[in-house]
Amino acid sequence: MPPHLGDSHRRFLQSMMSNSVMDEQQARLYTSQCVPDKLDDFIETINSKLQPMFMQIRKGMSEDNGQQYYALVNMAETDVTRMSSDYADNELELFRKTMDLIVSSENGKVSSTDVLNVADTLTIKKLKKSEAEQVLNRLVQDKWLNEKRGEFSLSIKCIIEMEPYIRRMYEDQLKMCHICHNVAFQCQICDSPTCGIKIHNPCVARYFKGRVEPRCPACDEFWPYEIPGN
């Protein structure tokens, strides 16, 4: 018999439906009363009930702070068109082009200047600079993009909810983290031309923590970057 949902499962699910993402600490508050430290099992139980509805609670790591987050994902619709009730077609085209720029960048970020330049090349209907700025603000407010010092990156909500779409769309361009094996946007890349492995910034911080002379885990060459958090 499949496991049934208790009150804490239901409360957790309700909270997931009203918050777009939840961090691990918040999630643990719901599990502490029933099954301490079994967050994965707890979520697995809920997911077994959600599966027939093509819904799933998925986990992902924030590339900014390295924390785990959870989001409720509609697996039947993980692409950008799911945002079409909130955004016009040309606004979604701007978002897609922003995503293109982020995915093809070295560091997983794109400057607002570069995004505003593509606003001029939209095929559906061009956006004025001020209109494009407003769209970007909304995308940040709705937690699809993060903005820091005039640069945009994909939010954790976007990465968790759209990962299947991102993998499909950008198959050949995607970088994978050598440590956690997930898709990586903001990462460091091994300098050695024959190696070139990628590691998320938070995974770099964890992996090299306390090492005096950091070396690439794949080719053993010196790791020449600043280690975040050291």
Ligand SMILES: [Zn+2]
């Ligand atoms: Zn990683």
Ligand SMILES: [Zn+2]
């Ligand atoms: Zn290497």
